Amino acid sequence: AQTVTQSQPEMSVQEAETVTLSCTYDTSESNYYLFWYKQPPSRQMILVIRQEAYKQQNATENRFSVNFQKAAKSFSLKISDSQLGDTAMYFCAFGDAGNMLTFGGGTRLMVKP
Amino acid sequence: DAGVIQSPRHEVTEMGQEVTLRCKPISGHNSLFWYRQTMMRGLELLIYFNNNVPIDDSGMPEDRFSAKMPNASFSTLKIQPSEPRDSAVYFCASSPWTSGDLAKNIQYFGAGTRLSVL
Numbered sequence: 001a002q003t004v005t006q007s008q009p010e011m012s013v014q015e016a017e018t019v020t021l022s023c024t025y026d027t028s029e030s031n032y033y034l035f036w037y038k039q040p041p042s043r044q045m046i047l048v049i050r051q052e053a054y055k056q057q058n059a060t061e062n063r064f065s066v067n068f069q070k071a072a073k074s075f076s077l078k079i080s081d082s083q084l085g086d087t088a089m090y091f092c093a094f095g096d097a098g099n100m101l102t103f104g105g106g107t108r109l110m111v112k113p
Numbered sequence: 114d115a116g117v118i119q120s121p122r123h124e125v126t127e128m129g130q131e132v133t134l135r136c137k138p139i140s141g142h143n144s145l146f147w148y149r150q151t152m153m154r155g156l157e158l159l160i161y162f163n164n165n166v167p168i169d170d171s172g173m174p175e176d177r178f179s180a181k182m183p184n185a186s187f188s189t190l191k192i193q194p195s196e197p198r199d200s201a202v203y204f205c206a207s208s209p210w211t212s213g214d215l216a217k218n219i220q221y222f223g224a225g226t227r228l229s230v231l
Contacts, residue, residue: 033218043202045222052216091156095218099144099163099210103156 002027002094006104013082014112020067021077021107023092033095034068034075039106040088048090051075079109087111115139117223119205125229131193134226137186138207146220147180147190148204156204162188163210195230202227 003026013019025034036048051059051068058066063083067076079086092104118137126132138145147159160170165182173180177196182188192199206220 031215033215035219037222042224043227044224045204045206047219047221050219095215095220097215097218099208099218100158100161100169101146101220105155 002029002096002102004092004094004102004104006090006092006107008107009105010108010110012110012112013079015082015084017082018078018080019082019109021079021090021092021109023075023077023104025073025075025092025094025102025104027073027094027096029096031097034066035093035095035101036064036066036077037091037093037103038086038088039091040085045091049077050095082111084111084113117205117207117221119203119223119226121226122224123227123229125231126195127231128196129194130230131191132195132199132228132230134190134203134205134228136188136190136205136223138188138205139209139221140186142207142209142221143185144208144210144220145182145188146204146206146208147188148206150202150204150225151200159190159203192228195228197230200228200230 032053035050038046049061063080065078089106094102120135145162159172160180162182180190202225204225206222208220210217
């Protein structure tokens with residue numbers, strides 16, 4: 001079974017600055033995906049970014065990028081130029097070959113004006 | 114595409130009553146998931162359907178919970194009888210996954226149903 005750990009329960013960042021959210025995971029599988037989901041106060045779970053384990057190149061989506069360190073089993077999310085609308089819970093998730101997701105406990109991010 | 118549609122958005126009921134939550138997955142998706150989110154336990158997978166067949170229901174808390182997927186466009190999660198500890202946000206998600214195609218392992222979530230059992 002996989003485990004996903006987010007060691008930062010809460011974080012804050014000033015608007016326009018950069019913040020990095022941490023995620024580590026444990027698995028014996030070699031083929032998998034990793035995801036970051038955002039849950040704003042509206043509670044809708046929104047896919048932010050995903051990374052294929054077999055790709056060494058880090059995924060990027062506009063202001064969101066990841067630092068994927070496969071050997072270290074680390075998958076951090078960097079948010080550049082933080083905006084007030086980035087305030088949300090962020091969940092790291094592990095996706096296995098069997099179509100299942102294992103979620104971390106979440107990091108609550110507050111963007112301050 | 115309208116995305117995953119869940120109803121109702123909010124449900125308030127009294128202990129002992131039957132509660133039915135509904136989900137319409139994204140058209141063409143063949144996998145459907147029911148999750149429960151609470152402050153104490155985070156996001157928990159309750160049950161997973163593939164091609165309308167339940168694949169993994171090990172997360173269903175007890176016999177009071179049941180889920181059905183009579184066709185590819187509709188699923189229900191029923192709690193009977195409901196208890197205050199069932200109060201949570203219940204999410205439905207769907208995925209276009211096919212076996213061996215990990216690239217399709219993306220789950221799209223509905224807006225959730227907030228259930229309050231008094």
